[in-house]
Amino acid sequence: MKKFDLELAVGLFIIMGILCLGYLSIKLGKMEILGNRGYELEAVFADSGGLKVGSSVMIAGVEVGRVKEIALDDYQAKVVLNIREGLKIQEDAIASIKTKGLIGEKYVEITPGGAEETIQPGGRIRDTQSAVDFEELISNYVFGKL
Secondary structure (H helix, E strand, O other): OOHHHHHHHHHHHHHHHHHHHHHHHHHHHHOOOOOOOEEEEEEEEEEOOOOOOEEEEEEOEEEEEEEEEEEEOOOEEEEEEEEEOOOEEEOOOOEEEOOOOOOEEEEEEEOOOOOOOOOOOOEEEEEEEEOHHHHHHHHHOOEEEE
């Protein structure tokens, strides 16, 4: 009987450990399991410059969403952004692809506009700025094209 109690306790301990490990993996990976809360916006860039699905969307240095999808649309990069609920983006906002640090990861920075009208869920951010290509800048400098 004591052996059974010991095995049961060890089994429950292992199951709890696995559940805790799964929870931490989801939280640290910033994944959404039960659906993502928020709404979607689109932005079309001439060049996505290494942006990846799951990258941050930031306003004033504060994360307000994630990149949900990147697709090719008429030879341009159509980026679908998932913005958290309750946050309104003005129609004249500017979306640009930035880099954290010199060679860090890419993210989308939204610069708010001054218009009173806001973009409705499923709408499109019209003004965009593609990522700066450092390799192209360096090659232009080296070969005297600047």
